[in-house]
Amino acid sequence: MSKDGSPGFFTTTVDALANWGRKNSLWPMPFGTSCCGIEMMAVLSADYDMSRFGAEVVRFSPRQSDLLIVAGTITNKMAPVLKNIYDQMSEPKWVMAFGACSSSGGIFDTYSVLQGIDCVIPVDVYIPGCPPSPEGVIHGLMKLQERIATNKGGEVPLKQRRKIY
């Protein structure tokens, strides 16, 4: 470590190696609630294989995973449960908002639907679509891998919560 605090050559190489390992072995925790859950299953299965990106094991436990894929509509009743699951994951962790409903509430601008999961947890990559096409999902996943490589994961500030009437 040099005198002004910036990391020296050895530290940055170790960082780069760690990031390479993390981005190529993302273990997802599928939080599929509605139609996007089916699309996520389609991306995870044979034709558009997500396991070639390292997601060979799909862990349904938050303790054993590092990528939380929120696929589907999150209602206001489900929001504290989602926050609970996110809190149980250990660092480093990333969140992917899969589809329109988890990014922004989708077409459901009503009293019962959470208008975007970034009201309760920080999100790293948003994938638009209703449901998103599998190529779009893979594009989003590769963008997330670029983010991890440049060490920007998980520090997105929580969006200012929408004014409640």
Place this chain on the structure above:
Amino acid sequence: MDREKRLEKIKNKFSSAVSALEYDKVGCPILFCSKEKIIELLTFLKTDEALKFEFLADLTAYDDMGQPEESQGRFVVVYNLYSPHSHDRLRIKVRANDGEAVATATVLWKAANWAEREVWDMYGIPFEGHPDLRRIMMDQRFEGHPQRKDYYWRKYQLFLDAEPMPEELLKG
């Protein structure tokens, strides 16, 4: 016994309580009933040998605010009945105003338990004699009844901590 005779039989027995036989677009008969006689009518429909409407297909409600019939009762509770013996369907409607209670149908069908909880949650119609009348879809701390016409559809109430569990479930 065909459909006309069945409806005649119902109307003869309950001439004071039942009114206005209508048909909806697909031909299902709709009968309006007064609030006091509803359990008697449903019991008769379920147990009578010729009618035997033993299957409660659905129990729901709607808000009739702004329509001309609102003066008789703002909310309409709808019972959809089906008879597996004669394969016939019947719809019974009951009008109620804001705050008025309707007698519960759980004495006849256990399936009415959750359906009446949903009606209470969405419209605020209490059911007299219901064993466990509490909200089923919205959070227990939610204020208001969302499917009423005067509830702003965008007004959402967010609770960031999990709702407290009722004590009866914790004991068992």
